[in-house]
Amino acid sequence: MSPSNRIAVTEPAAEDFEQLPFWYGLAGVDQKDYSAEIHGFTSALQDGYLGVAVGKPGRGNVETLLDLDQSRWYYARTSARVLRLNGEPIGMLIMGAHWRLWEMMKKRGAHLTGATIDGFPLGEVDFMIAAMAMAKLHVLAVHPDQHGRGHGRRLIREALKIGKADRLSMLYGQFRSDRPHLRKFYTAAGFTVLDPGEPMPLYMATGTEGDLLVVESTETIFWTTVP
Ligand SMILES: CC(C)(COP(=O)(O)OP(=O)(O)OC[C@H]1O[C@@H](n2cnc3c(N)ncnc32)[C@H](O)[C@@H]1OP(=O)(O)O)[C@@H](O)C(=O)NCCC(=O)NCCS
Structure with missing residues:
Protein backbone atom coordinates (compact mmCIF):
# COMPACT_ATOMS: atom_id res chain seq x y z
CA MET A 1 0.00 0.00 0.00
CA HIS A 98 -24.74 -4.14 27.27
CA TRP A 99 -27.45 -2.21 29.13
CA ARG A 100 -29.69 -5.27 29.55
CA LEU A 101 -26.97 -7.33 31.24
CA TRP A 102 -25.90 -4.40 33.37
CA GLU A 103 -29.46 -3.80 34.53
CA MET A 104 -29.64 -7.51 35.48
CA MET A 105 -26.37 -7.04 37.32
CA LYS A 106 -27.77 -4.27 39.49
CA LYS A 107 -30.95 -6.19 40.35
CA ARG A 108 -29.14 -9.45 41.12
CA GLY A 109 -26.85 -7.98 43.74
CA ALA A 110 -29.62 -6.59 45.86
CA HIS A 111 -31.04 -9.83 47.24
CA LEU A 112 -28.02 -12.10 47.56
CA THR A 113 -25.79 -12.66 50.60
CA GLY A 114 -25.15 -9.88 53.06
CA ALA A 115 -21.39 -10.13 52.44
CA THR A 116 -19.71 -7.19 50.71
CA ILE A 117 -16.48 -6.35 48.89
CA ASP A 118 -15.47 -2.71 49.16
CA GLY A 119 -19.05 -1.96 50.20
CA PHE A 120 -20.65 -3.71 47.23
CA PRO A 121 -22.89 -6.77 47.80
CA LEU A 122 -20.94 -9.97 47.05
CA GLY A 123 -23.54 -11.23 44.54
CA GLU A 124 -23.31 -7.99 42.65
CA VAL A 125 -19.54 -8.29 42.38
CA ASP A 126 -19.86 -11.91 41.16
CA PHE A 127 -22.37 -10.94 38.54
CA MET A 128 -20.32 -7.91 37.56
CA ILE A 129 -17.33 -10.15 36.89
CA ALA A 130 -19.57 -12.48 34.83
CA ALA A 131 -21.13 -9.64 32.82
CA LEU A 168 -13.33 -11.76 27.46
CA SER A 169 -14.80 -15.20 27.07
CA MET A 170 -17.44 -14.15 24.59
CA LEU A 171 -18.17 -11.49 21.98
CA TYR A 172 -21.67 -11.23 20.53
CA GLY A 173 -24.06 -8.97 18.69
CA GLN A 174 -27.31 -8.91 16.78
CA PHE A 175 -28.47 -7.79 13.38
CA ARG A 176 -31.79 -7.37 11.61
CA SER A 177 -32.85 -10.73 10.21
CA ASP A 178 -33.74 -9.16 6.86
CA ARG A 179 -30.04 -8.47 6.18
CA PRO A 180 -28.81 -11.93 5.10
CA HIS A 181 -25.38 -10.76 3.89
CA LEU A 182 -24.48 -10.19 7.55
CA ARG A 183 -24.96 -13.92 8.20
CA LYS A 184 -22.27 -14.50 5.55
CA PHE A 185 -20.02 -11.76 6.90
CA TYR A 186 -20.10 -13.01 10.51
CA THR A 187 -19.94 -16.69 9.54
CA ALA A 188 -16.89 -15.95 7.36
CA ALA A 189 -15.37 -14.18 10.37
CA GLY A 190 -15.77 -17.32 12.52
CA PHE A 191 -18.91 -16.39 14.47
CA THR A 192 -21.79 -18.74 15.23
CA VAL A 193 -24.90 -17.14 13.73
CA LEU A 194 -28.14 -18.29 15.39
CA ASP A 195 -31.51 -18.63 13.67
CA PRO A 196 -33.67 -15.51 13.53
CA GLY A 197 -35.24 -14.98 16.96
CA GLU A 198 -33.21 -17.80 18.59
CA PRO A 199 -32.24 -16.74 22.13
CA MET A 200 -28.65 -16.91 23.33
CA PRO A 201 -28.01 -18.75 26.62
CA LEU A 202 -26.23 -16.51 29.12
CA TYR A 203 -25.23 -19.33 31.44
CA MET A 204 -21.60 -18.98 30.37
CA ALA A 205 -21.61 -15.43 31.73
CA THR A 206 -24.11 -15.40 34.59
CA GLY A 207 -23.73 -18.97 35.88
CA THR A 208 -27.53 -19.24 36.18
CA GLU A 209 -29.43 -21.87 34.15
CA GLY A 210 -32.32 -20.33 32.22
CA ASP A 211 -30.78 -16.88 31.82
CA LEU A 212 -31.32 -16.04 28.18
CA LEU A 213 -30.73 -13.09 25.90
CA VAL A 214 -34.09 -13.02 24.15
CA VAL A 215 -34.68 -11.27 20.82
CA GLU A 216 -37.62 -10.94 18.43
CA SER A 217 -37.58 -13.04 15.23
CA THR A 218 -36.75 -9.83 13.36
CA GLU A 219 -33.34 -9.98 15.07
CA THR A 220 -30.52 -12.53 14.71
CA ILE A 221 -27.78 -13.08 17.30
CA PHE A 222 -24.18 -13.96 16.45
CA TRP A 223 -21.46 -14.86 18.91
CA THR A 224 -17.96 -16.24 19.24
CA THR A 225 -15.65 -17.25 22.01
CA VAL A 226 -12.56 -15.04 22.21
CA PRO A 227 -9.38 -17.04 21.53
C1 LIG B 1 -20.87 -5.66 7.26
C2 LIG B 1 -19.76 -4.74 6.78
C3 LIG B 1 -19.09 -4.13 8.00
C4 LIG B 1 -18.74 -5.56 5.99
O1 LIG B 1 -17.64 -4.72 5.68
P1 LIG B 1 -16.73 -4.95 4.39
O2 LIG B 1 -15.51 -4.11 4.58
O3 LIG B 1 -17.51 -4.73 3.16
O4 LIG B 1 -16.41 -6.50 4.55
P2 LIG B 1 -15.07 -7.25 4.11
O5 LIG B 1 -14.59 -6.71 2.79
O6 LIG B 1 -14.10 -7.26 5.23
O7 LIG B 1 -15.65 -8.73 3.90
C5 LIG B 1 -15.22 -9.86 4.63
C6 LIG B 1 -16.02 -11.08 4.20
O8 LIG B 1 -17.39 -10.93 4.60
C7 LIG B 1 -18.25 -11.47 3.59
N1 LIG B 1 -19.07 -10.38 3.09
C8 LIG B 1 -18.90 -9.05 3.30
N2 LIG B 1 -19.88 -8.34 2.69
C9 LIG B 1 -20.69 -9.24 2.11
C10 LIG B 1 -21.88 -9.14 1.33
N3 LIG B 1 -22.44 -7.95 1.05
N4 LIG B 1 -22.45 -10.28 0.89
C11 LIG B 1 -21.90 -11.49 1.15
N5 LIG B 1 -20.78 -11.65 1.89
C12 LIG B 1 -20.18 -10.54 2.35
C13 LIG B 1 -17.38 -12.07 2.53
O9 LIG B 1 -17.17 -13.44 2.87
C14 LIG B 1 -16.08 -11.30 2.70
O10 LIG B 1 -14.96 -12.06 2.36
P3 LIG B 1 -14.41 -12.06 0.82
O11 LIG B 1 -14.29 -10.61 0.43
O12 LIG B 1 -13.10 -12.74 0.96
O13 LIG B 1 -15.44 -12.80 0.05
C15 LIG B 1 -20.30 -3.65 5.83
O14 LIG B 1 -21.08 -4.28 4.83
C16 LIG B 1 -21.13 -2.60 6.51
O15 LIG B 1 -20.63 -1.62 7.05
N6 LIG B 1 -22.45 -2.77 6.50
C17 LIG B 1 -23.35 -1.80 7.10
C18 LIG B 1 -23.27 -1.82 8.61
C19 LIG B 1 -23.71 -3.14 9.19
O16 LIG B 1 -24.68 -3.73 8.76
N7 LIG B 1 -22.97 -3.61 10.22
C20 LIG B 1 -23.25 -4.81 10.93
C21 LIG B 1 -24.27 -4.55 11.98
S1 LIG B 1 -24.32 -5.88 13.15
Missing part, protein backbone atom coordinates in the same frame (compact mmCIF):
# COMPACT_ATOMS: atom_id res chain seq x y z
CA SER A 2 1.42 3.40 -0.96
CA PRO A 3 2.04 6.01 1.74
CA SER A 4 -0.86 8.02 0.30
CA ASN A 5 -3.23 5.16 1.13
CA ARG A 6 -2.62 4.84 4.83
CA ILE A 7 -5.06 2.74 6.87
CA ALA A 8 -5.07 3.05 10.66
CA VAL A 9 -7.29 1.96 13.52
CA THR A 10 -7.33 4.88 15.95
CA GLU A 11 -8.85 6.02 19.21
CA PRO A 12 -11.88 8.25 18.61
CA ALA A 13 -11.92 12.04 18.81
CA ALA A 14 -14.99 13.85 20.17
CA GLU A 15 -16.19 14.81 16.68
CA ASP A 16 -16.25 11.14 15.63
CA PHE A 17 -19.27 10.64 17.87
CA GLU A 18 -21.20 13.28 15.90
CA GLN A 19 -21.24 10.66 13.13
CA LEU A 20 -23.02 8.04 15.25
CA PRO A 21 -26.39 8.49 13.44
CA PHE A 22 -24.61 7.78 10.13
CA TRP A 23 -22.92 4.59 11.38
CA TYR A 24 -26.07 3.33 13.09
CA GLY A 25 -28.05 4.14 9.95
CA LEU A 26 -25.73 1.91 7.89
CA ALA A 27 -26.42 -0.91 10.33
CA GLY A 28 -30.16 -0.40 9.82
CA VAL A 29 -30.75 1.14 13.24
CA ASP A 30 -32.93 4.20 12.96
CA GLN A 31 -33.28 5.84 16.33
CA LYS A 32 -34.98 9.22 16.39
CA ASP A 33 -32.74 11.05 18.79
CA TYR A 34 -29.03 10.35 19.28
CA SER A 35 -28.26 13.40 21.39
CA ALA A 36 -28.11 11.53 24.75
CA GLU A 37 -25.78 8.91 23.30
CA ILE A 38 -23.52 11.45 21.59
CA HIS A 39 -23.38 13.41 24.84
CA GLY A 40 -22.64 10.21 26.82
CA PHE A 41 -19.70 9.23 24.59
CA THR A 42 -18.34 12.76 24.34
CA SER A 43 -18.43 13.28 28.11
CA ALA A 44 -16.85 9.89 28.74
CA LEU A 45 -14.04 10.71 26.31
CA GLN A 46 -13.46 14.25 27.54
CA ASP A 47 -13.62 13.29 31.22
CA GLY A 48 -11.24 10.39 30.61
CA TYR A 49 -13.35 7.39 31.58
CA LEU A 50 -14.26 5.95 28.16
CA GLY A 51 -12.88 2.40 28.10
CA VAL A 52 -10.77 2.82 31.25
CA ALA A 53 -12.01 -0.48 32.71
CA VAL A 54 -11.13 -2.50 29.60
CA GLY A 55 -7.96 -4.53 29.06
CA LYS A 56 -6.85 -4.67 32.70
CA PRO A 57 -7.41 -8.34 33.44
CA GLY A 58 -7.22 -9.89 36.86
CA ARG A 59 -8.71 -7.54 39.42
CA GLY A 60 -7.74 -4.46 37.37
CA ASN A 61 -11.02 -3.86 35.52
CA VAL A 62 -13.13 -4.46 38.63
CA GLU A 63 -10.96 -2.23 40.79
CA THR A 64 -11.11 0.54 38.19
CA LEU A 65 -14.91 0.32 38.15
CA LEU A 66 -15.16 0.32 41.92
CA ASP A 67 -13.17 3.57 41.99
CA LEU A 68 -15.68 5.21 39.63
CA ASP A 69 -19.19 6.46 40.24
CA GLN A 70 -21.65 3.77 39.02
CA SER A 71 -23.10 6.18 36.45
CA ARG A 72 -19.74 5.93 34.65
CA TRP A 73 -19.46 2.12 34.58
CA TYR A 74 -21.19 1.59 31.27
CA TYR A 75 -18.83 3.83 29.31
CA ALA A 76 -15.83 2.67 31.34
CA ARG A 77 -16.55 -0.79 29.91
CA THR A 78 -17.05 0.46 26.34
CA SER A 79 -14.37 0.59 23.63
CA ALA A 80 -14.60 2.76 20.53
CA ARG A 81 -12.25 2.76 17.54
CA VAL A 82 -12.25 4.63 14.24
CA LEU A 83 -10.83 3.18 11.03
CA ARG A 84 -9.17 5.93 9.04
CA LEU A 85 -7.98 6.07 5.45
CA ASN A 86 -5.44 8.89 5.12
CA GLY A 87 -6.88 10.38 8.29
CA GLU A 88 -10.52 10.31 7.12
CA PRO A 89 -12.96 8.08 9.05
CA ILE A 90 -14.14 5.14 6.91
CA GLY A 91 -15.30 2.77 9.63
CA MET A 92 -16.40 2.59 13.25
CA LEU A 93 -16.28 -0.05 15.96
CA ILE A 94 -18.04 0.24 19.31
CA MET A 95 -18.17 -2.71 21.69
CA GLY A 96 -18.53 -3.41 25.37
CA ALA A 97 -21.13 -3.41 28.10
CA MET A 132 -17.63 -8.35 32.17
CA ALA A 133 -16.65 -11.67 30.59
CA MET A 134 -18.79 -10.83 27.59
CA ALA A 135 -19.01 -7.80 25.33
CA LYS A 136 -21.53 -6.76 22.74
CA LEU A 137 -20.59 -5.42 19.31
CA HIS A 138 -22.79 -2.33 19.20
CA VAL A 139 -21.44 -0.79 16.01
CA LEU A 140 -19.31 -2.32 13.29
CA ALA A 141 -19.67 -0.41 10.08
CA VAL A 142 -17.67 0.57 7.02
CA HIS A 143 -18.44 3.48 4.71
CA PRO A 144 -20.36 2.16 1.64
CA ASP A 145 -17.67 3.50 -0.75
CA GLN A 146 -15.19 1.21 0.98
CA HIS A 147 -17.11 -2.06 1.19
CA GLY A 148 -15.59 -5.34 -0.02
CA ARG A 149 -11.98 -4.34 0.66
CA GLY A 150 -11.43 -6.25 3.89
CA HIS A 151 -12.11 -3.30 6.19
CA GLY A 152 -15.00 -5.06 7.96
CA ARG A 153 -12.74 -8.00 8.63
CA ARG A 154 -10.10 -5.60 9.92
CA LEU A 155 -12.58 -4.17 12.43
CA ILE A 156 -13.51 -7.71 13.54
CA ARG A 157 -9.79 -8.43 14.11
CA GLU A 158 -9.56 -5.27 16.20
CA ALA A 159 -12.64 -6.30 18.23
CA LEU A 160 -11.07 -9.69 18.94
CA LYS A 161 -7.77 -8.03 19.86
CA ILE A 162 -9.56 -5.80 22.38
CA GLY A 163 -11.48 -8.85 23.67
CA LYS A 164 -8.29 -10.86 24.09
CA ALA A 165 -6.50 -8.09 25.98
CA ASP A 166 -9.60 -7.85 28.17
CA ARG A 167 -9.72 -11.68 28.63
Whole structure:
Protein backbone atom coordinates (compact mmCIF):
# COMPACT_ATOMS: atom_id res chain seq x y z
CA MET A 1 0.00 0.00 0.00
CA SER A 2 1.42 3.40 -0.96
CA PRO A 3 2.04 6.01 1.74
CA SER A 4 -0.86 8.02 0.30
CA ASN A 5 -3.23 5.16 1.13
CA ARG A 6 -2.62 4.84 4.83
CA ILE A 7 -5.06 2.74 6.87
CA ALA A 8 -5.07 3.05 10.66
CA VAL A 9 -7.29 1.96 13.52
CA THR A 10 -7.33 4.88 15.95
CA GLU A 11 -8.85 6.02 19.21
CA PRO A 12 -11.88 8.25 18.61
CA ALA A 13 -11.92 12.04 18.81
CA ALA A 14 -14.99 13.85 20.17
CA GLU A 15 -16.19 14.81 16.68
CA ASP A 16 -16.25 11.14 15.63
CA PHE A 17 -19.27 10.64 17.87
CA GLU A 18 -21.20 13.28 15.90
CA GLN A 19 -21.24 10.66 13.13
CA LEU A 20 -23.02 8.04 15.25
CA PRO A 21 -26.39 8.49 13.44
CA PHE A 22 -24.61 7.78 10.13
CA TRP A 23 -22.92 4.59 11.38
CA TYR A 24 -26.07 3.33 13.09
CA GLY A 25 -28.05 4.14 9.95
CA LEU A 26 -25.73 1.91 7.89
CA ALA A 27 -26.42 -0.91 10.33
CA GLY A 28 -30.16 -0.40 9.82
CA VAL A 29 -30.75 1.14 13.24
CA ASP A 30 -32.93 4.20 12.96
CA GLN A 31 -33.28 5.84 16.33
CA LYS A 32 -34.98 9.22 16.39
CA ASP A 33 -32.74 11.05 18.79
CA TYR A 34 -29.03 10.35 19.28
CA SER A 35 -28.26 13.40 21.39
CA ALA A 36 -28.11 11.53 24.75
CA GLU A 37 -25.78 8.91 23.30
CA ILE A 38 -23.52 11.45 21.59
CA HIS A 39 -23.38 13.41 24.84
CA GLY A 40 -22.64 10.21 26.82
CA PHE A 41 -19.70 9.23 24.59
CA THR A 42 -18.34 12.76 24.34
CA SER A 43 -18.43 13.28 28.11
CA ALA A 44 -16.85 9.89 28.74
CA LEU A 45 -14.04 10.71 26.31
CA GLN A 46 -13.46 14.25 27.54
CA ASP A 47 -13.62 13.29 31.22
CA GLY A 48 -11.24 10.39 30.61
CA TYR A 49 -13.35 7.39 31.58
CA LEU A 50 -14.26 5.95 28.16
CA GLY A 51 -12.88 2.40 28.10
CA VAL A 52 -10.77 2.82 31.25
CA ALA A 53 -12.01 -0.48 32.71
CA VAL A 54 -11.13 -2.50 29.60
CA GLY A 55 -7.96 -4.53 29.06
CA LYS A 56 -6.85 -4.67 32.70
CA PRO A 57 -7.41 -8.34 33.44
CA GLY A 58 -7.22 -9.89 36.86
CA ARG A 59 -8.71 -7.54 39.42
CA GLY A 60 -7.74 -4.46 37.37
CA ASN A 61 -11.02 -3.86 35.52
CA VAL A 62 -13.13 -4.46 38.63
CA GLU A 63 -10.96 -2.23 40.79
CA THR A 64 -11.11 0.54 38.19
CA LEU A 65 -14.91 0.32 38.15
CA LEU A 66 -15.16 0.32 41.92
CA ASP A 67 -13.17 3.57 41.99
CA LEU A 68 -15.68 5.21 39.63
CA ASP A 69 -19.19 6.46 40.24
CA GLN A 70 -21.65 3.77 39.02
CA SER A 71 -23.10 6.18 36.45
CA ARG A 72 -19.74 5.93 34.65
CA TRP A 73 -19.46 2.12 34.58
CA TYR A 74 -21.19 1.59 31.27
CA TYR A 75 -18.83 3.83 29.31
CA ALA A 76 -15.83 2.67 31.34
CA ARG A 77 -16.55 -0.79 29.91
CA THR A 78 -17.05 0.46 26.34
CA SER A 79 -14.37 0.59 23.63
CA ALA A 80 -14.60 2.76 20.53
CA ARG A 81 -12.25 2.76 17.54
CA VAL A 82 -12.25 4.63 14.24
CA LEU A 83 -10.83 3.18 11.03
CA ARG A 84 -9.17 5.93 9.04
CA LEU A 85 -7.98 6.07 5.45
CA ASN A 86 -5.44 8.89 5.12
CA GLY A 87 -6.88 10.38 8.29
CA GLU A 88 -10.52 10.31 7.12
CA PRO A 89 -12.96 8.08 9.05
CA ILE A 90 -14.14 5.14 6.91
CA GLY A 91 -15.30 2.77 9.63
CA MET A 92 -16.40 2.59 13.25
CA LEU A 93 -16.28 -0.05 15.96
CA ILE A 94 -18.04 0.24 19.31
CA MET A 95 -18.17 -2.71 21.69
CA GLY A 96 -18.53 -3.41 25.37
CA ALA A 97 -21.13 -3.41 28.10
CA HIS A 98 -24.74 -4.14 27.27
CA TRP A 99 -27.45 -2.21 29.13
CA ARG A 100 -29.69 -5.27 29.55
CA LEU A 101 -26.97 -7.33 31.24
CA TRP A 102 -25.90 -4.40 33.37
CA GLU A 103 -29.46 -3.80 34.53
CA MET A 104 -29.64 -7.51 35.48
CA MET A 105 -26.37 -7.04 37.32
CA LYS A 106 -27.77 -4.27 39.49
CA LYS A 107 -30.95 -6.19 40.35
CA ARG A 108 -29.14 -9.45 41.12
CA GLY A 109 -26.85 -7.98 43.74
CA ALA A 110 -29.62 -6.59 45.86
CA HIS A 111 -31.04 -9.83 47.24
CA LEU A 112 -28.02 -12.10 47.56
CA THR A 113 -25.79 -12.66 50.60
CA GLY A 114 -25.15 -9.88 53.06
CA ALA A 115 -21.39 -10.13 52.44
CA THR A 116 -19.71 -7.19 50.71
CA ILE A 117 -16.48 -6.35 48.89
CA ASP A 118 -15.47 -2.71 49.16
CA GLY A 119 -19.05 -1.96 50.20
CA PHE A 120 -20.65 -3.71 47.23
CA PRO A 121 -22.89 -6.77 47.80
CA LEU A 122 -20.94 -9.97 47.05
CA GLY A 123 -23.54 -11.23 44.54
CA GLU A 124 -23.31 -7.99 42.65
CA VAL A 125 -19.54 -8.29 42.38
CA ASP A 126 -19.86 -11.91 41.16
CA PHE A 127 -22.37 -10.94 38.54
CA MET A 128 -20.32 -7.91 37.56
CA ILE A 129 -17.33 -10.15 36.89
CA ALA A 130 -19.57 -12.48 34.83
CA ALA A 131 -21.13 -9.64 32.82
CA MET A 132 -17.63 -8.35 32.17
CA ALA A 133 -16.65 -11.67 30.59
CA MET A 134 -18.79 -10.83 27.59
CA ALA A 135 -19.01 -7.80 25.33
CA LYS A 136 -21.53 -6.76 22.74
CA LEU A 137 -20.59 -5.42 19.31
CA HIS A 138 -22.79 -2.33 19.20
CA VAL A 139 -21.44 -0.79 16.01
CA LEU A 140 -19.31 -2.32 13.29
CA ALA A 141 -19.67 -0.41 10.08
CA VAL A 142 -17.67 0.57 7.02
CA HIS A 143 -18.44 3.48 4.71
CA PRO A 144 -20.36 2.16 1.64
CA ASP A 145 -17.67 3.50 -0.75
CA GLN A 146 -15.19 1.21 0.98
CA HIS A 147 -17.11 -2.06 1.19
CA GLY A 148 -15.59 -5.34 -0.02
CA ARG A 149 -11.98 -4.34 0.66
CA GLY A 150 -11.43 -6.25 3.89
CA HIS A 151 -12.11 -3.30 6.19
CA GLY A 152 -15.00 -5.06 7.96
CA ARG A 153 -12.74 -8.00 8.63
CA ARG A 154 -10.10 -5.60 9.92
CA LEU A 155 -12.58 -4.17 12.43
CA ILE A 156 -13.51 -7.71 13.54
CA ARG A 157 -9.79 -8.43 14.11
CA GLU A 158 -9.56 -5.27 16.20
CA ALA A 159 -12.64 -6.30 18.23
CA LEU A 160 -11.07 -9.69 18.94
CA LYS A 161 -7.77 -8.03 19.86
CA ILE A 162 -9.56 -5.80 22.38
CA GLY A 163 -11.48 -8.85 23.67
CA LYS A 164 -8.29 -10.86 24.09
CA ALA A 165 -6.50 -8.09 25.98
CA ASP A 166 -9.60 -7.85 28.17
CA ARG A 167 -9.72 -11.68 28.63
CA LEU A 168 -13.33 -11.76 27.46
CA SER A 169 -14.80 -15.20 27.07
CA MET A 170 -17.44 -14.15 24.59
CA LEU A 171 -18.17 -11.49 21.98
CA TYR A 172 -21.67 -11.23 20.53
CA GLY A 173 -24.06 -8.97 18.69
CA GLN A 174 -27.31 -8.91 16.78
CA PHE A 175 -28.47 -7.79 13.38
CA ARG A 176 -31.79 -7.37 11.61
CA SER A 177 -32.85 -10.73 10.21
CA ASP A 178 -33.74 -9.16 6.86
CA ARG A 179 -30.04 -8.47 6.18
CA PRO A 180 -28.81 -11.93 5.10
CA HIS A 181 -25.38 -10.76 3.89
CA LEU A 182 -24.48 -10.19 7.55
CA ARG A 183 -24.96 -13.92 8.20
CA LYS A 184 -22.27 -14.50 5.55
CA PHE A 185 -20.02 -11.76 6.90
CA TYR A 186 -20.10 -13.01 10.51
CA THR A 187 -19.94 -16.69 9.54
CA ALA A 188 -16.89 -15.95 7.36
CA ALA A 189 -15.37 -14.18 10.37
CA GLY A 190 -15.77 -17.32 12.52
CA PHE A 191 -18.91 -16.39 14.47
CA THR A 192 -21.79 -18.74 15.23
CA VAL A 193 -24.90 -17.14 13.73
CA LEU A 194 -28.14 -18.29 15.39
CA ASP A 195 -31.51 -18.63 13.67
CA PRO A 196 -33.67 -15.51 13.53
CA GLY A 197 -35.24 -14.98 16.96
CA GLU A 198 -33.21 -17.80 18.59
CA PRO A 199 -32.24 -16.74 22.13
CA MET A 200 -28.65 -16.91 23.33
CA PRO A 201 -28.01 -18.75 26.62
CA LEU A 202 -26.23 -16.51 29.12
CA TYR A 203 -25.23 -19.33 31.44
CA MET A 204 -21.60 -18.98 30.37
CA ALA A 205 -21.61 -15.43 31.73
CA THR A 206 -24.11 -15.40 34.59
CA GLY A 207 -23.73 -18.97 35.88
CA THR A 208 -27.53 -19.24 36.18
CA GLU A 209 -29.43 -21.87 34.15
CA GLY A 210 -32.32 -20.33 32.22
CA ASP A 211 -30.78 -16.88 31.82
CA LEU A 212 -31.32 -16.04 28.18
CA LEU A 213 -30.73 -13.09 25.90
CA VAL A 214 -34.09 -13.02 24.15
CA VAL A 215 -34.68 -11.27 20.82
CA GLU A 216 -37.62 -10.94 18.43
CA SER A 217 -37.58 -13.04 15.23
CA THR A 218 -36.75 -9.83 13.36
CA GLU A 219 -33.34 -9.98 15.07
CA THR A 220 -30.52 -12.53 14.71
CA ILE A 221 -27.78 -13.08 17.30
CA PHE A 222 -24.18 -13.96 16.45
CA TRP A 223 -21.46 -14.86 18.91
CA THR A 224 -17.96 -16.24 19.24
CA THR A 225 -15.65 -17.25 22.01
CA VAL A 226 -12.56 -15.04 22.21
CA PRO A 227 -9.38 -17.04 21.53
C1 LIG B 1 -20.87 -5.66 7.26
C2 LIG B 1 -19.76 -4.74 6.78
C3 LIG B 1 -19.09 -4.13 8.00
C4 LIG B 1 -18.74 -5.56 5.99
O1 LIG B 1 -17.64 -4.72 5.68
P1 LIG B 1 -16.73 -4.95 4.39
O2 LIG B 1 -15.51 -4.11 4.58
O3 LIG B 1 -17.51 -4.73 3.16
O4 LIG B 1 -16.41 -6.50 4.55
P2 LIG B 1 -15.07 -7.25 4.11
O5 LIG B 1 -14.59 -6.71 2.79
O6 LIG B 1 -14.10 -7.26 5.23
O7 LIG B 1 -15.65 -8.73 3.90
C5 LIG B 1 -15.22 -9.86 4.63
C6 LIG B 1 -16.02 -11.08 4.20
O8 LIG B 1 -17.39 -10.93 4.60
C7 LIG B 1 -18.25 -11.47 3.59
N1 LIG B 1 -19.07 -10.38 3.09
C8 LIG B 1 -18.90 -9.05 3.30
N2 LIG B 1 -19.88 -8.34 2.69
C9 LIG B 1 -20.69 -9.24 2.11
C10 LIG B 1 -21.88 -9.14 1.33
N3 LIG B 1 -22.44 -7.95 1.05
N4 LIG B 1 -22.45 -10.28 0.89
C11 LIG B 1 -21.90 -11.49 1.15
N5 LIG B 1 -20.78 -11.65 1.89
C12 LIG B 1 -20.18 -10.54 2.35
C13 LIG B 1 -17.38 -12.07 2.53
O9 LIG B 1 -17.17 -13.44 2.87
C14 LIG B 1 -16.08 -11.30 2.70
O10 LIG B 1 -14.96 -12.06 2.36
P3 LIG B 1 -14.41 -12.06 0.82
O11 LIG B 1 -14.29 -10.61 0.43
O12 LIG B 1 -13.10 -12.74 0.96
O13 LIG B 1 -15.44 -12.80 0.05
C15 LIG B 1 -20.30 -3.65 5.83
O14 LIG B 1 -21.08 -4.28 4.83
C16 LIG B 1 -21.13 -2.60 6.51
O15 LIG B 1 -20.63 -1.62 7.05
N6 LIG B 1 -22.45 -2.77 6.50
C17 LIG B 1 -23.35 -1.80 7.10
C18 LIG B 1 -23.27 -1.82 8.61
C19 LIG B 1 -23.71 -3.14 9.19
O16 LIG B 1 -24.68 -3.73 8.76
N7 LIG B 1 -22.97 -3.61 10.22
C20 LIG B 1 -23.25 -4.81 10.93
C21 LIG B 1 -24.27 -4.55 11.98
S1 LIG B 1 -24.32 -5.88 13.15
